[in-house]
Amino acid sequence: MINRVVLTGRLTKDLELKYTQNGTAVARFTLAVSRQYKNKQTGERETDFISCEVWRQPAENLAKYAGKGSLIGVDGRIQTSHYTDRDGKEVYRTDVRIDSFALLSYRNNDANQSEQTGNYQANVNFNAPQEQSNLPPYGGMYANGTPANDAINGQTIDRMETHQPADITDLPF
Numbered sequence: 579m580i581n582r583v584v585l586t587g588r589l590t591k592d593l594e595l596k597y598t599q600n601g602t603a604v605a606r607f608t609l610a611v612s613r614q615y616k617n618k619q620t621g622e623r624e625t626d627f628i629s630c631e632v633w634r635q636p637a638e639n640l641a642k643y644a645g646k647g648s649l650i651g652v653d654g655r656i657q658t659s660h661y662t663d664r665d666g667k668e669v670y671r672t673d674v675r676i677d678s679f680a681l682l683s684y685r686n687n688d689a690n691q692s693e694q695t696g697n698y699q700a701n702v703n704f705n706a707p708q709e710q711s712n713l714p715p716y717g718g719m720y721a722n723g724t725p726a727n728d729a730i731n732g733q734t735i736d737r738m739e740t741h742q743p744a745d746i747t748d749l750p751f
Contacts, residue, residue, distance in 0.1 A: 587611035595641040632676040
């Protein structure tokens with residue numbers, strides 16, 4: 579059986595990091611994911627709001643580096659659960675249990691600056707094994723700050739322009 583979910587969307591609010599009684603970190607959040615097609619009547623893309631949860635160190639990392647409006651990619655699985663609330667009513671939940679995530683943009687703690695993406699380490703996968711490479715990251719700089727020589731057979735390679743995401747104030751939440 580296959581139970582795999584891969585989503586890219588924006589956080590609807592800042593994560594609230596909580597800890598269980600035995601000290602395990604957990605964060606629940608909602609991810610706004612735009613549909614691929616447009617509504618025939620309105621001509622606009624509809625958005626799904628997906629309930630997600632992440633545990634342990636990835637929960638702490640996501641809470642630290644991502645906030646409302648951050649664009650993230652997640653990989654996980656659908657998980658259902660149920661419990662009895664204080665009124666004795668059965669409550670059923672369906673969440674995406676996150677196994678790994680990638681920050682496609684990150685929270686900027688300086689309120690006077692806009693969200694940062696592009697040549698900074700904005701695409702960070704906190705759960706993937708780190709690979710060692712002598713190649714420079716996108717942006718043409720080695721870790722020591724020296725520019726990379728982007729040439730193959732003596733010909734210079736032009737870099738693509740950095741994609742700038744839509745302004746987070748345009749989000750419907």
